[in-house]
Amino acid sequence: MKNEAQIRILLLQQYLCTLTDEEHAASVSDILQFWESHGIQAGRKSVYSDIQILIDQGIDIVCVKSTQNRYFVGSRLFELPELKLLVDAVESSHFITRKKSTDLIRRLSTLASQEQVQQLDRPVYMDGMAKQDNEGIYYTVDTIHSAIREQKQITFQYTEYTSEKKKVLKHDGYWYVFSPYALIWSQDFYYAVGWSEKHDKVAQFRVDRMVNVELLEQVSVLMREFDPAAYVRRVFGMYGTEVQTVELLCENHVMSSVIDRFGEGVHTELAGPKHFKA
Numbered sequence: 001m002k003n004e005a006q007i008r009i010l011l012l013q014q015y016l017c018t019l020t021d022e023e024h025a026a027s028v029s030d031i032l033q034f035w036e037s038h039g040i041q042a043g044r045k046s047v048y049s050d051i052q053i054l055i056d057q058g059i060d061i062v063c064v065k066s067t068q069n070r071y072f073v074g075s076r077l078f079e080l081p082e083l084k085l086l087v088d089a090v091e092s093s094h095f096i097t098r099k100k101s102t103d104l105i106r107r108l109s110t111l112a113s114q115e116q117v118q119q120l121d122r123p124v125y126m127d128g129m130a131k132q133d134n135e136g137i138y139y140t141v142d143t144i145h146s147a148i149r150e151q152k153q154i155t156f157q158y159t160e161y162t163s164e165k166k167k168v169l170k171h172d173g174y175w176y177v178f179s180p181y182a183l184i185w186s187q188d189f190y191y192a193v194g195w196s197e198k199h200d201k202v203a204q205f206r207v208d209r210m211v212n213v214e215l216l217e218q219v220s221v222l223m224r225e226f227d228p229a230a231y232v233r234r235v236f237g238m239y240g241t242e243v244q245t246v247e248l249l250c251e252n253h254v255m256s257s258v259i260d261r262f263g264e265g266v267h268t269e270l271a272g273p274k275h276f277k278a
Contacts, residue, residue: 008040009050016054016061016073021113025062025070073113080116083108087120094188095208097135137190140213144192147180151220154178156213158205169211174198176205179220182228183207193231195221202226247277 015034020026026034028047035042051071055061060074078086090096090104109117140156147154155177158170180194181202190207202223250258252274271277 004040007038008035008042008046009053011035011038011040012047012050013054013059016059016071017076017113019114020072021116022062022072022074024113024115025064025072027068027070029068031071076111078108078111080112080119083112083116083120095137095185095190097133097137099135100138134208136211137208140207140210141183141190143213143215144180144183144207147215147220148182150215151222153216153218153220154180154213155216156205156210159209159211177216177218178205179222181220181223181226182231184228184232186232193228195223197221202231249275249277251275 011034012031015031016026028044031047032042032044051061051063060076062072062074064070064072086108087105090101090108093101096104105120109120112120143154146152155175157173157175159167160170161167177197178192178194180192182193184191184193184204191204192207192210193202193204195201196203196205248258249271255268258268269277
């Protein structure tokens with residue numbers, strides 16, 4: 001029956017992707033038992049033909065040849081070490097809320113076999129900075145991306161904290177009008193960089209502090225030459241003060257830290273046997 005054959009192939013794909021990997025291969029008997037548990041009766045030839053169909057569709061199914069051939073899914077969309085890196089990045093990101101972290105890790109886990117999923121469940125120790133609790137931040141980021149792509153302005157309100165740790169709207173709920181040029185990730189925070197009508201210059205705002213963000217129909221105020229990469233190199237720490245050129249006098253042993261922050265292109269010169277200028 002055509003429908004049963006289609007269901008059988010889908011079940012086989014699900015079984016191999018979910019329950020097999022290099023260390024956990026499935027025999028023909030295992031596959032037949034799995035089909036039978038779902039009410040499908042088939043023979044060994046169906047296993048061979050259906051596996052070939054999946055291979056023809058681009059799924060990497062490896063056959064371990066022996067007295068009883070065994071099969072498993074080889075290369076996946078993400079290899080296990082790659083998934084571990086992605087899970088660690090999600091888990092340790094302060095920008096992503098705990099709820100969203102849990103949801104993203106659950107979805108990433110569907111890309112591994114059940115046995116591999118256990119290896120993804122391990123603690124990642126953060127540096128002490130708290131996770132965000134603003135679930136709407138993802139929609140804010142999406143709106144800003146849309147504004148950048150369409151070269152439109154946005155409007156929003158900005159928050160700050162009182163000495164009693166209460167979050168309030170800054171400047172009595174002032175509505176900022178802003179032409180976003182780029183989203184920049186700095187020290188585990190997102191910043192929107194662009195032309196601020198209020199400040200009459202290029203400014204940056206912490207995305208997690210932006211609320212009630214709306215896309216406007218007005219065309220952005222564009223700068224002819226704005227280079228996000230150059231802006232990041234030029235602005236230290238994403239502070240909103242005037243840009244200043246500074247000279248650092250450092251001991252020689254901190255050169256690695258200077259290169260980590262500013263890159264190998266930073267200009268340096270010796271300032272004595274134990275010091276250099278950057």
